[in-house]
Amino acid sequence: MINQSVPPSLNAMFRLQWEQAQDCYVLLFPEGMVKLNGSAGEIMQLVDGQNKIADIINILNKKFPDAGDLTDDVHEFLIAAYDKKWLYYE
Amino acid sequence: MIKNGFIMNNETQIKVGPPLWLLAELTYDCPLHCPYCSNPTELGDTKDELNTEQWLDVFTQARAMGAVQLGFSGGEPLLRKDLEEMVKHSRELGFYTNLITSGIGLTEKRIAKLKVAGLDHIQISFQGADPEMNDIIAGRGNAFEQKFKMAQSVKAQGYPMVLNFVISKQNISQVEDIMRLSCQLNADYVELATAQYYGWAYDNRDHLLPSQQQLIDAEKIVNEFRDKQQGKGPQFIFVTPDYFEVRPKACMNGWGSTFLTIAPDGSALPCHSAKMLPLKFPNVKDKSISDIWQQDFSFNRFRGDSWMPQPCQSCDEKEKDFGGCRCQAFMMTGDMDKTDPVCSKSPDHHLIQEAIERAKNPKNPLLERVNKRSIKDADIVQIKL
Numbered sequence: 001m002i003n004q005s006v007p008p009s010l011n012a013m014f015r016l017q018w019e020q021a022q023d024c025y026v027l028l029f030p031e032g033m034v035k036l037n038g039s040a041g042e043i044m045q046l047v048d049g050q051n052k053i054a055d056i057i058n059i060l061n062k063k064f065p066d067a068g069d070l071t072d073d074v075h076e077f078l079i080a081a082y083d084k085k086w087l088y089y090e
Numbered sequence: 091m092i093k094n095g096f097i098m099n100n101e102t103q104i105k106v107g108p109p110l111w112l113l114a115e116l117t118y119d120c121p122l123h124c125p126y127c128s129n130p131t132e133l134g135d136t137k138d139e140l141n142t143e144q145w146l147d148v149f150t151q152a153r154a155m156g157a158v159q160l161g162f163s164g165g166e167p168l169l170r171k172d173l174e175e176m177v178k179h180s181r182e183l184g185f186y187t188n189l190i191t192s193g194i195g196l197t198e199k200r201i202a203k204l205k206v207a208g209l210d211h212i213q214i215s216f217q218g219a220d221p222e223m224n225d226i227i228a229g230r231g232n233a234f235e236q237k238f239k240m241a242q243s244v245k246a247q248g249y250p251m252v253l254n255f256v257i258s259k260q261n262i263s264q265v266e267d268i269m270r271l272s273c274q275l276n277a278d279y280v281e282l283a284t285a286q287y288y289g290w291a292y293d294n295r296d297h298l299l300p301s302q303q304q305l306i307d308a309e310k311i312v313n314e315f316r317d318k319q320q321g322k323g324p325q326f327i328f329v330t331p332d333y334f335e336v337r338p339k340a341c342m343n344g345w346g347s348t349f350l351t352i353a354p355d356g357s358a359l360p361c362h363s364a365k366m367l368p369l370k371f372p373n374v375k376d377k378s379i380s381d382i383w384q385q386d387f388s389f390n391r392f393r394g395d396s397w398m399p400q401p402c403q404s405c406d407e408k409e410k411d412f413g414g415c416r417c418q419a420f421m422m423t424g425d426m427d428k429t430d431p432v433c434s435k436s437p438d439h440h441l442i443q444e445a446i447e448r449a450k451n452p453k454n455p456l457l458e459r460v461n462k463r464s465i466k467d468a469d470i471v472q473i474k475l
Contacts, residue, residue: 013250031188
């Protein structure tokens, strides 16, 4: 699912942090860890209950001007992240 | 031989990653007497336990190596008055902090204090779906009531909550009620974990190991319940005992690959049961965590596959299960270098089948886990029940 009008928030079950030893962002949850690849880490950092999806896309398009339009990539990731219950819209 | 962070042996070259999972067994002391306990039956003396400063140093060292998950366990970790201080320190270091507790000794106030200290998650164990079953297994009156209240408070105070039910012959018929209870308590994850036969549980195995039919019935109930959930409510994890499998479990994700346990006295172990093995394990009082993890003989002993006997050595699944559990091989065959007898290819597999048979008619008495300091508790329970 994807919701354009409400900002996505990180599910309270998870904590996002940069892990030096893994050289990537990770999601930590009870007794577990998910390693995020570069683009997933960039998107999840912006999932803060404030940025709407359009804001996230804007920020990333500005940050990575050479990457082309990132709209589809962000949508695709956010749908997967919602299915994994990493985030919610409320 | 260690060279540039790689362990070299004759055939393989293994890079040792960080001990991602640090289990801190703060004390073996416990207010409960569960016969399925996997703690060693020879419990150490509490006066040998690491002090606050020593534990904080362990956390600092392990975190610097890349450890990220930290479990406060035991025994009952709440018996340590310095728990809040340890949580605060480790959370500031960036650990994800897990409290693994019986719930006995927890209060609303302490749950709040731990939250302020930065605790991320609380796991509460239950022994059954109702006070009668729960308190008989736990060997303590009013344990269920206390756990129930504390589980409510844990959720009310905004923690992620895992409930852990150790499933045995004693309570397996309650699986559906256990699942309902978990929904009522609004748990996030629920482990329906059949007992693993180590420590006290090994001695009590005949009384604990369910029959294959009981497991089939329980699994059917779990699956039907899950279907009705439609993605809502707790996520249930059903763990069957490896005794009914034909391949062993990939114990600890491979010896010395991911898990580091520090026992109450500071012994460093590749898993919480390993102390039973005829190996000399290092102590954090004498060596740094880095030396222990990277270089100690005991941690390198079963890394890679050059130690493996047949049939593991020539098996194309050895990368999957790493030859199974060293403790199980040792307990059942007397030789820690043998293939885990759970494997149907093991020449010792008949030992598992014999154990399953024996569990149908237990002859030895059920032993209650004994705590040196808690004999009075046990007496009180007898009266209350």
